Amino acid sequence: MSVPQVITDARTTDESGNRILRYTLAERVNHWIAGLSYIYCLITGLAFWSPYMFWLADLVGGGATARFWHPWMGLIFAASTFWMYRLWRKDMSITDADRAWWKAVKHYIRNEDEDLPPIGRFNYGQKLFFWVMLYGTVLLLLSGLVLWFPQPISWNFRWLRYLAVALHVAAALLTIGAFIIHVYMGTAMVRGGFTSIIRGEVSADWAKLHHRLWYEQVTKRRFEGK
Amino acid sequence: MSQGTLEVKRISGHPGPVPGAGVKREEQVCKLIDTTTCIGCKACEVACLEWNGYQFKETVFNNSYQTMPETDWNYWNLIKFNEHEREDGSLMLLMRKDQCMHCAEPGCLVACPADGAIVQYANGIVDFQQDHCIGCGYCMTGCPFNIPRFNPSTRKVFKCTLCSDRVSEGLEPACIKACPTGCLHFGTKEDMKGLAEARAQQLREQSGFEKAGVYDPAGVGGTGVIYVLHDTTNPEAYGGLPKDPHVPWVVRLWKGPAKWVGNLAMFFGVVGVTLHYLRYGPKQVVSWKDKKREPQ
Numbered sequence: 001m002s003v004p005q006v007i008t009d010a011r012t013t014d015e016s017g018n019r020i021l022r023y024t025l026a027e028r029v030n031h032w033i034a035g036l037s038y039i040y041c042l043i044t045g046l047a048f049w050s051p052y053m054f055w056l057a058d059l060v061g062g063g064a065t066a067r068f069w070h071p072w073m074g075l076i077f078a079a080s081t082f083w084m085y086r087l088w089r090k091d092m093s094i095t096d097a098d099r100a101w102w103k104a105v106k107h108y109i110r111n112e113d114e115d116l117p118p119i120g121r122f123n124y125g126q127k128l129f130f131w132v133m134l135y136g137t138v139l140l141l142l143s144g145l146v147l148w149f150p151q152p153i154s155w156n157f158r159w160l161r162y163l164a165v166a167l168h169v170a171a172a173l174l175t176i177g178a179f180i181i182h183v184y185m186g187t188a189m190v191r192g193g194f195t196s197i198i199r200g201e202v203s204a205d206w207a208k209l210h211h212r213l214w215y216e217q218v219t220k221r222r223f224e225g226k
Numbered sequence: 227m228s229q230g231t232l233e234v235k236r237i238s239g240h241p242g243p244v245p246g247a248g249v250k251r252e253e254q255v256c257k258l259i260d261t262t263t264c265i266g267c268k269a270c271e272v273a274c275l276e277w278n279g280y281q282f283k284e285t286v287f288n289n290s291y292q293t294m295p296e297t298d299w300n301y302w303n304l305i306k307f308n309e310h311e312r313e314d315g316s317l318m319l320l321m322r323k324d325q326c327m328h329c330a331e332p333g334c335l336v337a338c339p340a341d342g343a344i345v346q347y348a349n350g351i352v353d354f355q356q357d358h359c360i361g362c363g364y365c366m367t368g369c370p371f372n373i374p375r376f377n378p379s380t381r382k383v384f385k386c387t388l389c390s391d392r393v394s395e396g397l398e399p400a401c402i403k404a405c406p407t408g409c410l411h412f413g414t415k416e417d418m419k420g421l422a423e424a425r426a427q428q429l430r431e432q433s434g435f436e437k438a439g440v441y442d443p444a445g446v447g448g449t450g451v452i453y454v455l456h457d458t459t460n461p462e463a464y465g466g467l468p469k470d471p472h473v474p475w476v477v478r479l480w481k482g483p484a485k486w487v488g489n490l491a492m493f494f495g496v497v498g499v500t501l502h503y504l505r506y507g508p509k510q511v512v513s514w515k516d517k518k519r520e521p522q
Contacts, residue, residue, distance in 0.1 A: 166480065
């Protein structure tokens, strides 16, 4: 895991102070492989889910093409999610600071961020999203493999197909709910978040407001000469 | 029978109503298979291949007369041979022609997500339209009879069409035409039921098969292919004919209530975040020195 550091480059410094590297290049590349492959699976999966959304398959070359690529894109999504687990596993463990923050989450929802206890690199909601997606991906991968190759499964084990269908749908809906909230918060709600996952940087003020413990940890490291 | 009987009654994966469904009185067609007069000659297997233009496949020897263990994407009609020991210890060789049952309530069609890939004609024939098939294999999960088969080279699924092309021209299916013993019959569902019941009664009263009866399972709304069996209480003995077939409840849940619960959940998810934005707006970060109050 790479260590976040303060960038003192004049190019990335603004009048409100230093800009801080929040996501390394590897983390950003990983996030967008996961994000784009998930969106592909979402669009094609919704096409298979409901006749009223089957037209979505036309966006990516028609139903048969969508059926061909959906499982491969799913494999890419699963691989990137497991890579993400390697990158963020330590940062995503839930701490006492998170539990205190979660108790006061109503202030977060109402944008009263000054009333929230300080937290580290990720907040409880981000961590919850991470773990929901990780476990959701495991379920989607296992059930998806069965749905990918239904014929080799012997008729005596057809209950496996039924189980796979139910699991795939349940896990997909769970991740879609999480995904809706994630995209809303990352783009519209938390300003600066979307830029940070693209260019990697946030302003010092942003870091102070949203992730103060992480900010202090990172800046301290800087002032102590690292 | 004319092209009129091939009016479409139901369409898989189709948003909205089926054009023209239910406006005319239609005769249901039916194939009757009398397993008690089948001699296992396999003329029906050959006729099926010939009419549908498939090559003869290599057979698989499995210690029986059966051509291969299961039907295949290019082998839709297979007589299943089963040695069956009766209660008195004597042996019977049960022979049952296996193919698509053309259910009134077709699990394949219910499960299929592709618009128009599976149609049920007004005359009861359930037919796959490979042009619209996306090769997902959901039909294989929906079918209670283990019938749809995947062709890996074209990535499409195939099965018996009940010779819908022949039936639409007023001909009987190819297997019926080839049968030398008259164990296969084709006609309206009503006529075939009558014939089957009469034969079953004859078996019960004159041939000593007290449990003889007609297999027309109600769990799938009845089928467009019905059997006369020596023992209707034990259809499994005829190469795995299910006793009480029905569309799997998971498939019903998936294509029924789960769909609406899921759609509503997704809809209200999007509505919810939109309302949040309208009520609270974005989190803006303002420089600390511009704020009157320092954060805790």
